[in-house]
Amino acid sequence: MSTVITSVNQLNFKLSELESMPAPEKVLLVKPTYFSVEYVINPHMEGNIGDVDKLAAQNEWEHLRAAYEELGLYVHVIEGQRGYPDMVFCANQSLPNITKDGKKEVIMSVMNSDQRKGEVPTIQKVYEDSSYEIVHLDGNRFSSFEGMGDAIWHFKKRLLWGGYGYRSSKEVYDVISETFNTPVIALELIDERFYHLDTCLCILDSDTALIYPKAFTDEGLELIHTLFTNVIEASKYEAEKLFACNATCPDGKNVFIQQGCVDVNHKLKESGFKVHEFSTYQFLKSGGSVFCMKMLLW
Template sequence: MSRVYTSVDQIDFNISDLPTMPVPSKVLMVKPTYFDVEYVINPHMKGQIGDVDKMQAQNEWNHLAEGFKELGLNVEILEGKEGLPDMVFCANQSLPFIGREGTKKAVMGIMKTTQRKPEVEAIENWFRTQGYEILHLDENKIQTFEGMGDAIWHFKRQLLWGGHGFRSSLNAYEQISDKLEVPVIALPLTDETFYHLDTCMCILNESSALIYPSAFSDEGLEMIRAMFENVITATKYEAEKLLAVNAVCPDGKNVFIQQGSTDVNKKLRDAGFSVHEFSTYEFLKSGGSVFCMKLLYW
């Protein structure tokens, strides 16, 4: 039976009640060999077609990959594919999961745009080499689901936060909840600039999250504030222009974030986090940053 929560009064559990889930120790990254802005499918891409400095993009990608390695994560590199410039954003095509018995599963996405649909098969084929059980949503019932772009695991808990409205359908979470036997807190997104949940919510640890409040409905904000003791907020400029919330905190302590996010970085440091800045300016042109450029898995 699916458990999808859409308002704070429906939430009938505490975080501490939920089964634990290990922190991922591996990172998938897709080489940016074919990365470019070739079309416009989100507001960040407007006016950017053909403007990517590919050498600089490769340098930025290399620096981020080295950062994950220095943090002790095992970085797996997958070749990009010609004709799929956005495959470099490998958080979007799937949702990996590890069960209490150590069983590994991957729910494959249903990309909204025609340009990105072939990416899913490429990532699915890679998951098969990693020993994952592949799960598909019913495309006769589900219109769209863009993986960890919209579906984000609570830190160390079997609880899924699910964004919907622009790239993922609300009813996708009913099937995901059934298939994985986990609760889902569904958050409607209200601003097309923040088209994925990972652009406006970064889960830092079990009790802390970084968000851009204006991207959510009042009901969504209520649920976020009810489940996190410490909610750090980003300014409009840093959230929109620097994609500061598209950060990642793999271990609950170290935050990887776009360079220059001054206000957010101070708030993170004041809250006890170690901040590591990375230049992702070339990838910002396509509407993605640190979180989008990797997939954490087990």
């Protein structure tokens, strides 16, 4: 089903009617060897140039790597590249997919910032080595699309949630929907501090989402509340300062989240999730946390 939906009155399906998808069993991580804040391309970077403790960042990353291994995921690690300090945020350079018959394909990103465009070929090599069919967007037609920073799969369902307004264009979702034969719920982002969808929406399982509501329009919120039976809301402090919504829940049960999100963590536990807290303070200086720092693959 190829369609892009921007309002509830355009919905012509129920979640139960959509094709099921397997949960990814592999996670890609990029070593933070060259991670630092060297420029400002989002509000969170301001005042943090040269302020990264690289040893602390390495330790934070290692704890996350170990947690994915303990969860039973196959962890594929690649080296970062000199000159690309944000490459550790490997959710941004691509959008992978698996079809009903097991075919793997990936749409490569068109990075919004010149500083990050060179990251894409290195990530593409991972897909080439893993037998993915590579799809490139027309760079003359689309100036920006930042992968799973803005396009997030519904848990175990053939449905994409697509953010637009800062790092990805709305029009790109027509092509993505057609390429993957997948409906897309397009959500406009309206707060520059939440410049990617993964900073304000975390899909926990097929029924539950964690959101920062003020990052969305009324139409977007209506769509979220229509398709999720349980919507957990993060406070401004925990969403903006601790990136609470940049958590990840690879298996629909275990939530990896920045430490200190007291209110959100309480709500997660009340909803039956197991919470695992991690320090990502060094990466917060660059505007990313747990979700940004990985790519789940099939």
